[in-house]
Amino acid sequence: MKLYDSKLAPNPRRVRIFLAEKGIDVPTVQVDIAKAENRGAEFLAKNPLGGVPILELDDGTVIAESVAICRYFEETNPRPPLLGTDAKDRALVEMWQRRMEFEIALPIMQVFRNTHDFFKGRIPQVPEYGEVCRKAAESRMKWLDAELAGRSFVAGDRYTIADITLLVGIDFGRVSNLRIAPDLANLQRWYGEVSSRPSAKA
Numbered sequence: 001m002k003l004y005d006s007k008l009a010p011n012p013r014r015v016r017i018f019l020a021e022k023g024i025d026v027p028t029v030q031v032d033i034a035k036a037e038n039r040g041a042e043f044l045a046k047n048p049l050g051g052v053p054i055l056e057l058d059d060g061t062v063i064a065e066s067v068a069i070c071r072y073f074e075e076t077n078p079r080p081p082l083l084g085t086d087a088k089d090r091a092l093v094e095m096w097q098r099r100m101e102f103e104i105a106l107p108i109m110q111v112f113r114n115t116h117d118f119f120k121g122r123i124p125q126v127p128e129y130g131e132v133c134r135k136a137a138e139s140r141m142k143w144l145d146a147e148l149a150g151r152s153f154v155a156g157d158r159y160t161i162a163d164i165t166l167l168v169g170i171d172f173g174r175v176s177n178l179r180i181a182p183d184l185a186n187l188q189r190w191y192g193e194v195s196s197r198p199s200a201k202a
């Protein structure tokens with residue numbers, strides 16, 4: 001089994017944190033996206049969409065999409081559960097994971113993709129759209145701050161994949177000068193707690 005990873009990119013970090021929380025060690029191959037290695041023929045043969053991370057199993061199966069890779073490891077190594085514990089909890093964790101991904105992490109990544117020099121000449125950029133996404137991410141953080149008033153973690157009282165997606169999204173905001181506003185006390189408290197877990201170094 002091999003995890004195709006990219007040290008500086010946010011989506012692979014989601015999988016690395018997930019593995020660190022579970023204490024799973026997986027051999028990795030570094031893919032240099034700055035040199036567009038993920039757009040070369042060898043990588044595209046494994047994932048025609050070109051995104052990292054991907055997990056290649058010993059039988060040659062390639063699993064792309066960070067959450068799908070995490071799902072695989074949740075099934076093979078159920079403890080500690082990071083995707084929910086019973087029908088209701090699994091549904092709630094999925095709800096929050098999707099919300100963190102679509103409402104916060106993706107807008108933050110779109111700010112980067114549409115405004116940063118890294119993607120200049122690589123993809124069509126629409127800086128105005130990047131700024132719309134910045135506002136959307138800021139507004140969603142405000143909403144989330146109110147949600148976090150009554151609980152420790154995003155999906156309840158247990159750390160889950162929803163916390164991982166949010167942490168990685170927020171940390172990635174730094175490259176676009178997008179941070180948690182100082183007055184969002186609940187989100188700041190949450191950030192301090194999840195950032196101090198050893199897995200956050202992954």
Ligand SMILES: N[C@@H](CCC(=O)N[C@@H](CS)C(=O)NCC(=O)O)C(=O)O
Binds near residue numbers: 012064067
């Ligand atoms: N939905 C995919 C997104 C994969 C993705 O877009 N990965 C980024 C890194 S965070 C990438 O490969 N970017 C370089 C590129 O698209 O060329 C996932 O969750 O794994």
